[in-house]
Amino acid sequence: MTGLPPRVVPSAPLLALQQAGVAFGGQPALRDVSLQIHRGDRIALVGANGSGKTTLLRLLNGLLPPSSGQRQLPPGGRPPVTAMLFQRPFLLHFSVRRNLQLALWLAGVPAAERAARVDGALQRVGLQAKAAQPARSLSGGQQQRLALARAWAVQPDILFLDEPTASLDPSARREVEQLIDDFGQAGMALVMSTHNLGQAKRLANRMLYLDAGRLLADLPVDDFFHRTDLPPAAAQFLKGELPWT
Amino acid sequence: MHAFSESFSLALVLITQADAALWQIVALSLRVSATACALGAGAGLLLGAWLAVARFPGHAVVVGLLNTLLALPSVVVGLIVYLLLSRTGPLGSWGILFTPTAMVIAQSILVVPLIAALARQLVADALREGGDELAAMGAGPLLSAVLLLAHARLAVLTVLLTAFGRAVAEVGAVMIVGGNIAGVTRVMTTAIALETSKGDLPLALGLGLVLLGVVAVVNLAVGLIQRRGAAAVPVAAGAAA
Numbered sequence: 001m002t003g004l005p006p007r008v009v010p011s012a013p014l015l016a017l018q019q020a021g022v023a024f025g026g027q028p029a030l031r032d033v034s035l036q037i038h039r040g041d042r043i044a045l046v047g048a049n050g051s052g053k054t055t056l057l058r059l060l061n062g063l064l065p066p067s068s069g070q071r072q073l074p075p076g077g078r079p080p081v082t083a084m085l086f087q088r089p090f091l092l093h094f095s096v097r098r099n100l101q102l103a104l105w106l107a108g109v110p111a112a113e114r115a116a117r118v119d120g121a122l123q124r125v126g127l128q129a130k131a132a133q134p135a136r137s138l139s140g141g142q143q144q145r146l147a148l149a150r151a152w153a154v155q156p157d158i159l160f161l162d163e164p165t166a167s168l169d170p171s172a173r174r175e176v177e178q179l180i181d182d183f184g185q186a187g188m189a190l191v192m193s194t195h196n197l198g199q200a201k202r203l204a205n206r207m208l209y210l211d212a213g214r215l216l217a218d219l220p221v222d223d224f225f226h227r228t229d230l231p232p233a234a235a236q237f238l239k240g241e242l243p244w245t
Numbered sequence: 246m247h248a249f250s251e252s253f254s255l256a257l258v259l260i261t262q263a264d265a266a267l268w269q270i271v272a273l274s275l276r277v278s279a280t281a282c283a284l285g286a287g288a289g290l291l292l293g294a295w296l297a298v299a300r301f302p303g304h305a306v307v308v309g310l311l312n313t314l315l316a317l318p319s320v321v322v323g324l325i326v327y328l329l330l331s332r333t334g335p336l337g338s339w340g341i342l343f344t345p346t347a348m349v350i351a352q353s354i355l356v357v358p359l360i361a362a363l364a365r366q367l368v369a370d371a372l373r374e375g376g377d378e379l380a381a382m383g384a385g386p387l388l389s390a391v392l393l394l395a396h397a398r399l400a401v402l403t404v405l406l407t408a409f410g411r412a413v414a415e416v417g418a419v420m421i422v423g424g425n426i427a428g429v430t431r432v433m434t435t436a437i438a439l440e441t442s443k444g445d446l447p448l449a450l451g452l453g454l455v456l457l458g459v460v461a462v463v464n465l466a467v468g469l470i471q472r473r474g475a476a477a478v479p480v481a482a483g484a485a486a
Contacts, residue, residue: 063380083381090375092396102392106383150382160381
């Protein structure tokens with residue numbers, strides 16, 4: 001990171017990147033990114049299209065290996081349980097309930113626990129009445145709620161969200177935002193990419209700003225929006241985006 | 246024209262009166278092709294799923310070869326299986342040449358590339374849509390591929406019906422390895438060829454009508470499946486060799 005000093009945080013991180021970089025075919029997509037994710041973090045990841053937000057989320061979640069630097073898990077302890085929500089959730093051509101059961105099976109949850117977890121997750125997102133329906137017959141907002149239920153069911157330590165409301169109408173967006181907020185209140189660390197700075201303000205307590213694959217700012221949310229010494233690229237980004245929030 | 250209409254009438258009589266010889270041939274055809282497709286499905290779906298996720302040197306060559314084998318001539322398959330199973334061949338001790346088992350083996354080999362190539366494409370397309378999400382949930386590459394086959398099961402069924410259409414309509418392989426022995430290895434396509442050469446046009450035409458009916462039913466099934474919104478591959482049922 002350049003420009004601003006890193007935040008000072010007390011607890012041991014759930015996950016950390018140490019000067020991590022990712023390159024595709026020799027072209028760098030992320031460069032020298034260092035950051036830590038702690039329990040209670042609600043991180044909004046902002047930046048222009050192509051700045052590396054999705055790549056950073058995939059790197060953090062272990063879907064991509066770093067081309068340079070390191071992705072560090074807590075030494076000695078268990079690795080954090082993670083889940084990821086995508087802009088357009090991929091639901092299998094099964095029922096709502098079967099999709100949840102499958103996620104739990106893949107997460108290694110014992111069979112005896114699955115039914116209760118499925119019911120709890122469906123109740124959490126208000127889809128109990130849809131349990132037997134084909135998942136792909138749900139509306140866009142309901143599908144995203146099902147994807148959140150799938151994440152909730154595995155009880156992750158960190159939930160990664162890649163523009164989770166970008167393709168939703170305002171009503172569905174409010175519902176999904178409320179659920180994300182609930183998940184944060186329940187203790188999950190959230191790392192969310194978004195183009196919506198208003199949403200970032202509502203949901204996040206920490207802002208990361210990426211520009212051309214570099215992490216230029218890592219600040220508490222109030223500081224990000226009110227400091228006058230932001231790196232020029234971040235300040236320009238804010239000027240360009242704020243009128244639409 | 247008179248001979249055609251007369252033969253056509255006699256053919257309809259054979260069909261409607263449930264001629265025993267005719268239906269025995271039909272039953273053997275369906276049994277051989279269905280068994281071959283079941284065996285070919287096991288191998289072809291797994292091969293296709295694996296090729297969709299595997300990355301190794303020469304992968305593109307293997308995929309290219311597989312796609313080339315989509316046009317594998319059935320007579321070539323018949324010839325290879327014949328050489329393997331003939332008394333002097335490496336598998337001659339099995340003693341299964343000129344049996345329905347040999348015909349099943351030949352048709353299985355014929356449909357495996359078709360099933361594998363189409364399954365590979367199905368899985369590759371689905372992986373682009375949901376591969377990251379399955380990986381994020383903890384599914385390894387091969388498990389993801391198998392899950393995506395289950396996810397696209399209606400399209401997979403379309404693939405299998407397409408393979409069945411190819412198998413039941415081919416003549417070259419079953420003629421060579423089956424020998425067209427009456428009551429033992431005679432199937433619809435080989436019987437049509439034989440009866441036509443003998444001049445027994447009504448039986449040949451009757452079998453031809455039944456074969457057309459089978460292929461039509463297969464295509465109808467494929468159409469119904471596609472109508473359910475699961476079509477993902479081109480339909481080629483009835484592509485005889």
